[in-house]
Amino acid sequence: MNSSAYLEKITSAHITRPKFMAWLKELLDLLCEAGTVLESMNAAFSLESAVGAQLDVIGATVGAERALPYTSQYVGSGYLGDEDYRSYIRAKIMQNMWDGTNESLPGLWQAVYPDMEMSYTDNQDMSMTITIRGDVSNALSELIQAGLIVPAPMGVYQNFIIQSGVIPAAEVSVGSGLYEYGNDEFPNQAE
Numbered sequence: 087m088n089s090s091a092y093l094e095k096i097t098s099a100h101i102t103r104p105k106f107m108a109w110l111k112e113l114l115d116l117l118c119e120a121g122t123v124l125e126s127m128n129a130a131f132s133l134e135s136a137v138g139a140q141l142d143v144i145g146a147t148v149g150a151e152r153a154l155p156y157t158s159q160y161v162g163s164g165y166l167g168d169e170d171y172r173s174y175i176r177a178k179i180m181q182n183m184w185d186g187t188n189e190s191l192p193g194l195w196q197a198v199y200p201d202m203e204m205s206y207t208d209n210q211d212m213s214m215t216i217t218i219r220g221d222v223s224n225a226l227s228e229l230i231q232a233g234l235i236v237p238a239p240m241g242v243y244q245n246f247i248i249q250s251g252v253i254p255a256a257e258v259s260v261g262s263g264l265y266e267y268g269n270d271e272f273p274n275q276a277e
Contacts, residue, residue: 089114
């Protein structure tokens with residue numbers, strides 16, 4: 087923002103007064119500077135572009151803590167990095183928007199994680215089996231297993247099957263297909 091555009095709008099009765107114009111220019115410069123800062127805040131606190139402390143503010147707003155409530159095998163410091171934390175914040179927003187019905191869960195999942203597919207089976211015994219397919223990072227897989235990503239109805243136990251297309255290099259030659267997290271058997275493995 088620039089104050090000169092506003093100063094040009096001053097009427098002829100006052101434009102010839104140097105003290106008034108100097109005072110008005112100082113005031114408008116301060117207001118324009120404040121406006122520039124306010125405009126930059128939208129970008130600074132956008133979930134897509136925020137980093138570090140700005141991301142922490144977004145997380146605190148939606149109820150997602152960067153510090154993990156468990157000892158992680160994949161996150162050495164116990165604090166999520168920006169990309170994993172951004173993913174967790176998206177999931178927390180999904181949980182906050184969820185209406186509590188099983189039917190709406192896959193649609194919300196697709197909105198938050200468009201590259202991953204999620205399906206569920208209601209086991210009719212106060213438990214559900216949730217299958218997630220796609221490129222799931224180790225940290226995200228751990229967050230899912232800890233119950234921090236997928237919303238759950240109160241009192242319903244969740245079983246997770248994570249089928250990741252990301253297969254560690256040492257395991258690729260064993261079989262082709264998807265690796266199921268927590269399962270040491272690979273599909274299409276030669277007997």
